[in-house]
Amino acid sequence: MVKNGNKYIVLLYWDKITWYAFGAITASLNQSHIPFEVFKGEIIPKIEEWTNDGYSVIFGESSRNMTLSGLKTRLKTIENTFSSKEVISVIGGPHASGNPLQILNMGANFVVIGEGEVTFPKLIHSLEMQDFSLQPQINLPGIAYLDSNRDLVKAPSRPRIDLNHYCPYSAHEPFPLHPPIEIMRGCAFRCRFCQVPYMYGNPRFRSIESIGKIIDHYYHYFQPLKKHVDIRIIAPNSLGYMEKKRGVPNIFALKELIKRIRQYEVRLFLGTFPSEVRPEYITEDVVSLFSTVENTQISVGFQSGSDRVLSDMRRGHNVDAGLQAYELLTDQGYTPKFDFILGTPYETEQDQWDTLGIIRELGKKSQVRLHYFMPLPGTPWALENPSPLFPQVHSEIGRLAHDEILSGDFDRQYSFSKRK
Ligand code: SF4
DSSP: OOOOSSSEEEEEEOOTTTTHHHHHHHHHHHHTTOOEEEEOSOHHHHHHHHHTTTOEEEEEEEOOGGGHHHHHHHHHHHHHHSOTTTEEEEEEHHHHHHOHHHHHHTTOSEEEOSOOTTHHHHHHHHHHHTTTOSOSOOOOTTEEEEOTTSOEEEOOOOOOOOGGGSOSOBOOTTOOBOOOEEOEESOSOOOTTOSHHHHHOSOEEOOHHHHHHHHHHHHHHHTTTOSSOEEEEEOTTGGGTTOSBTTBOOHHHHHHHHHHHTTSSOEEEOSOTTOOBOGGGOOHHHHHHGGGSSOSEEEEEEEOSOHHHHHHHTOSOOHHHHHHHHHHHHHTTOEEEEEEEEOOTTOOHHHHHHHHHHHHHHTTTSEEEEEEOOOOTTSTTTTOOOOOOOHHHHHHHHHHHHTTOEESSHHHHHHHHHHO
């Protein structure tokens, strides 16, 4: 392998749960002329490929709840195998942003809090300036680290970026990354279980013009390689694109967005996993828009069959809103794919039965992805414990799965939460 002329390399650890973040991060590294590789699998041989040639390595990873145990092992392995002069670890992503101390105590040298597009390249340049030594300590907005007493130092946060000035993909060979296209970041709602608003604040939108340029790239990049060019949209609530008022879809902007994308011969997927839409955004006008996209399944966040729980969650909609979305979508031949959460704090047995009752009802013409509540750092429910599942409730979940009404990672999330 031909090595670059610099004395350092950024090695980004690829994981199927977190790799979307690397589209924007590698684009920013590219723009800042920072050499990088994206890799998966064994970390020691990959790092040694570079350290054996005298390179300093910056190991980067994005963190989520479900990747924590692997991350912990990798950080420990790095700490036990390499000196800090050889490898500096920098961790970003939702979990690290919400609980930087936990990640630093696992062995990370730095945490990037919130958006990494600006902070990560600046941190690398700062490290380069001091020849990849951890001394003196770096003061840079958006980072956290432990001082010499192992106390947490959290620098002031960095102003949020204008998405239009940052590319969400990288075509850089040999590590091109083309994740679904992020059309907005942040959310106007404040659900207590969700990290999005606490990490990214209120919504910011990528303009239609800027999205058009990205589509142009995706089309020309994939058209020679694939039979169909698929354009997938990612957003906390795709139907909230360019909303002027919280809870009211901007039909004009949504139409313009779809029209712009469909100027190309592509298959457009809107409102599909991992994005979802809020139920009250499903209006008759909105449903008619789905005739212009490829997918007939629409992911909708219903979250609970109990109005009491929805209010506790601070969801901002009730059960009727979910049922109405179900009617509107199924009447027009679409299949809603509803997300529900069980085990939220203070949930009663009756709440759980209410949710399962609704799920069985919806299961006639829709699909349901059931999740078990996981307290996420940085959210108002970060320190809350999941409510236990009542035994009969658990049996009913088994029957719903057997009847093929349920899909999702419920069992894995449930066992994960029990292990903690
Ligand atoms: S769950 Fe959805 S609507 Fe609620 S805060 Fe998160 S992104 Fe926003």
